Amino acid sequence: MSEEMIYDTKYFRIAKAADVPNGERLFFELEGKPIVLFSLNGEYLAIEDQCTHDSGPVGEGELDGEQIICPRHGARFDIRTGKVLSFPAVTDIKVYKVRVKDEYLEVGI
Numbered sequence: 001m002s003e004e005m006i007y008d009t010k011y012f013r014i015a016k017a018a019d020v021p022n023g024e025r026l027f028f029e030l031e032g033k034p035i036v037l038f039s040l041n042g043e044y045l046a047i048e049d050q051c052t053h054d055s056g057p058v059g060e061g062e063l064d065g066e067q068i069i070c071p072r073h074g075a076r077f078d079i080r081t082g083k084v085l086s087f088p089a090v091t092d093i094k095v096y097k098v099r100v101k102d103e104y105l106e107v108g109i
C-alpha cells in the first residue's frame with residue numbers, strides 16, 4: 001500500500017477503481033481504523049465502519065439511497081456527510097476523503 005501526504009491528509013492507495021463496481025463495498029483498515037468504502041453511482045464514499053452508538057458494524061447495514069442503517073439497532077447515518085439521522089445514535093460518524101488517482105482509489109486520513 002503506497003501513501004502520499006497532501007497538506008494534513010495522508011492518502012493511501014486501496015484498490016483499483018475498476019475492481020469496486022457500482023453497488024459494491026470495500027472493507028479495510030487504515031492505521032487501525034475500520035473503514036467501509038461504498039461505490040455509489042459513479043462516486044466513492046467512505047465512512048468509519050464502527051457505529052457511534054455501540055460500535056456496531058455499520059458498514060454491513062442496508063443502504064437506503066445515501067443513508068446506511070446500522071444492522072445492530074437501526075441508527076441511520078448519511079454516508080456523504082456522516083451526519084447521524086436517527087436514534088439510538090446521537091453522534092455523527094467519521095467520513096473519509098476518497099479520490100481516484102491513476103485508476104486507483106485512494107483514501108485520505
Ligand code: FES
Pocket residue numbers: 051052053054055056057058070071072073074075087088089
Ligand atoms: S450499534 Fe449501531 S445502532 Fe446501536
